Amino acid sequence: MAGRKPGRNFLFVPGPTNVPDRILRAMHVVMEDHRSSDFPKLTIPLYEELKKIFKTKDGQVVIFPSSGTGAWEAAITNTRSPGDKVLIARFGQFSHLWGELARRHGLDVIAQDEEWGTGANPERIEEALRADQNHEIKGVLVVHNETATGVTSDVAAVRRALDAAKHPALLYVDGVSSIASIDFRMDDWGVDLAITGSQKGLMLPAGLGILAASQKALAQMKDAKCTRCYFDLADHMRTNPSGYFPYTPALPLLYGLRESLAMLQEEGLDNVFARHRHLAEGTRAAVKAWGLKLCAKEPRWHSNTVSAIMVPQGFNGADVIDRAFRRYNLALGAGLSQMAGKLFRIGHLGDLNELMLLGGIAGAEMAMRDVGIEIVPGSGVAAAEEQFRSSQGAKETRIAAE
């Protein structure tokens, strides 16, 4: 199929996600002076609205013109010094990369490896913290939703582990593929640094790295010796309260963010979470009907934003992805690092509904059959349809829509 591809591209990678028309229109703006007296009217409310998304009252939110990786870097460099020990639960490509980033900034990174397909282990974390009697570990890093494997960890349980060990380490949480899609509670869970990017649950293009810091985290800034310039929180904290930035902000993205936050509030965050759960349950029903397995080992790890689907022995997940893209104009997520070739991922987050997702499931089904995987035609689509028609999530979603 050379040349023009008619119709829409079916974007089912777990970020970037579909940008709704409303947000595209909101971003279609002429440039303006970001130092004008009008500008704060756009920016100041964004911080208050973002606090609702992170569920923090006392935290400080900062918006960087960067992707999520920049927010990772900001979280580390603003609060830590070279040589500081941090403990990271590592069970997928993104937890691996975050640990690497900290290591490259000179931190002494203790990786607590868990099998890929599982998540953070609060008991092991508690054990490590109890053993650290001199409180040398300064931070515990957890990826809430490991996008590479479709695994969600229990951040509240990690908080309890810190508390049980009576350990003062800061809790750093990557919420890149959870925040605004899966319940996240910064204050309730005692998260000290929470980060996200714009291109997932916030339904925007990539380009904003968003960080929320607790008062406890901010208090550690003055002693943090990691080199920082572009990502220095202090510069933002000086300029943001009056509505300005220390450098030129990504203007259209800020207009898009305003629209995105309005849309999330209109739907209601709890309804957004219920919708993601409902869509994920439909996807999981399809996987079961295909006779395939998720990378996530047990239901308690199931992610409501991304399903990583193991291809049977003897097949390459990359072939499924390539076939889906070339033949059906469907973008599926790849297996990363040690999962390369072993799985493909369906991202089901952001601006998505049941019928859109059925299109993605149908395309995955056809692509798998095309490369020779034995799937009963229509089995995944039928199972997802029935899940959507019958489930409690559907009732909740319908009630929300009425």
Ligand SMILES: Cc1ncc(COP(=O)(O)O)c(C=O)c1O
């Ligand atoms: C969980 C998680 N953390 C961090 C990142 C890195 O974010 P970015 O690609 O926006 O820099 C990603 C990207 O997909 C992610 O899924």
